[in-house]
Amino acid sequence: VHEVISTGGGLFTVRCAECGHVHKEEPPGEETVDRTVVVSQEGESTTATLAMPADETVRVGDEFVVDTDEAILGVRVTAIEVGPEERVESATPREVETVWTRAIDNVTVDVTLHPKGGGHDETRSVEVPVPGDHEFVVGQSESAGDESFTVEGIVVRDDASGYPSRKLDRRGDAVPAKDVGRVYARDETSDAWSAW
DSSP states (O other): OEEEEEEETTEEEEEETTTOOEEEEOOOOOOEEEEEEEEEETTEEEEEEEEEETTSOEETTOEEEEEOSSOEEEEEEEEEEEETTEEESEEOTTTOSEEEEEEOSEEEEEEEEEOTTOOGGGOEEEEEEEETTOEEETTOEEEETTEEEEEEEEEEOTTOOSOSOSEEOSTTOEEEGGGEEEEEEEEOOSSOOOOO
16 A cells, blocks of 8 residues: 655655655556447448546547547547447446447538529428538528528537527527538529429
8 A cells, every 4th residue: 555645747656554665656547448439420330449438427419539440530429339229328438338429520411402482392402511610500601512502590410419499590590510410591502403
């Protein structure tokens, strides 16, 4: 048994309780456990192993960085598996078998475009690739590739928290792309779109 006398410089100064000898030791390391992390991105999945602090709780909605074979990715926890077919909202990594996540660094947002004239028969959908922290703001104009549109409403993803409701449509409501389930917008593309 050792008594800690002081800490500093990354080392502990300790005294042996038996013989009284004073010396320096490295502090005890935080115990970690290796867990499987599945990362979903654009309909594809990849698996990585992550060393997680053994006693720190992981929750659905937590965000962290995972080093996969393909890239280093920022991810958000979407599900926590603690047993066969058993998923929970939170657990310590000691209890976890698999952490299911989705990449949030770069995302593709589904945008439903309503035509300028208001005819619903010509409504169409496009996919807009953006950085995960790009904000969509109700009332703001956006451009992506050949598309231009004005945001009219935003549906927030189920795994995002901190929003007053799942559908936001007040001017100035803002949501980062990583939290967006779908954007509803008015088509402002200069060339009139036609199905023909």
